[in-house]
Amino acid sequence: xxxxxxTPSNKVxxxxxxxxxxxDPISGHTALYWxxxxxxxxxxxxxxxxxxxxxxxxxxxxxxxxAVRPEGSVSTLKIQRTERGDSAVYLCASSLRSGxxxxxxxxxxxxxxxxxxx
Amino acid sequence: ELKVEQNPLFLSMQEGKxxxxxxxxSTTSDRLYWxxxxxxxxxxxxxxxxxxxAVKQEGRLMASLDTKARLxxxxxxxxxxxxxxxxxxxxGDSGTYKYIFGTGTRLKVLA
Numbered sequence: 496x497x498x499x500x501x502t503p504s505n506k507v508x509x510x511x512x513x514x515x516x517x518x519d520p521i522s523g524h525t526a527l528y529w530x531x532x533x534x535x536x537x538x539x540x541x542x543x544x545x546x547x548x549x550x551x552x553x554x555x556x557x558x559x560x561x562a563v564r565p566e567g568s569v570s571t572l573k574i575q576r577t578e579r580g581d582s583a584v585y586l587c588a589s590s591l592r593s594g595x596x597x598x599x600x601x602x603x604x605x606x607x608x609x610x611x612x613x
Numbered sequence: 614e615l616k617v618e619q620n621p622l623f624l625s626m627q628e629g630k631x632x633x634x635x636x637x638x639s640t641t642s643d644r645l646y647w648x649x650x651x652x653x654x655x656x657x658x659x660x661x662x663x664x665x666x667a668v669k670q671e672g673r674l675m676a677s678l679d680t681k682a683r684l685x686x687x688x689x690x691x692x693x694x695x696x697x698x699x700x701x702x703x704x705g706d707s708g709t710y711k712y713i714f715g716t717g718t719r720l721k722v723l724a
Binding site for chain 2: 528530537539540602604607
């Protein structure tokens with residue numbers, strides 16, 4: 496596709512429920528990122544994929560959060576037992592390449608999924 | 614741990630005026646990005662700065678990078694209302710794949 500696509504654009508869920516957020520990166524981009532943005536804040540790193548593997552998941556807040564990218568393209572962020580504090584905009588980004596000193600590291604962001612836990 | 618600070622956090626300026634937004638970061642990095650975000654929208658890439666002394670310009674915006682001072686600036690020349698948005702810098706965390714974002718500068722250009 497032309498850009499990074501995220502679905503759904505909005506998700507309202509009850510506390511304790513399970514949710515899945517989907518990200519479809521730009522075709523050919525091997526690097527994929529998930530960020531979380533709370534109101535009035537800058538995006539906060541959650542997890543990074545290089546291909547199918549999670550190269551860095553140090554930003555995931557706890558074990559309720561998990562992400563996969565089984566075929567190296569589409570990624571799904573999964574949140575179990577949602578809490579009201581999980582409410583935020585979840586942003587996905589992809590880049591052609593990544594890493595220190597690499598060219599073509601510019602990350603392109605999707606429109607985000609606004610998650611509201613009630 | 615890499616920390617990124619932007620200032621000012623809020624900026625209200627008249628059309629036609631010039632101003633600079635500052636992005637300071639705490640540890641060595643080799644890549645820095647500027648993004649624009651409109652309310653309710655995602656992040657739009659503005660500039661990619663990869664080396665000391667890099668300067669890039671697009672329209673009324675100019676970004677520069679001083680890796681020795683660990684400082685990047687985003688300069689606005691003759692502001693117009695359409696530039697009203699929140700501007701973020703994002704710094705690459707050396708040796709990792711992370712980008713650490715600043716707190717953002719909310720710019721409002723008054724007609």
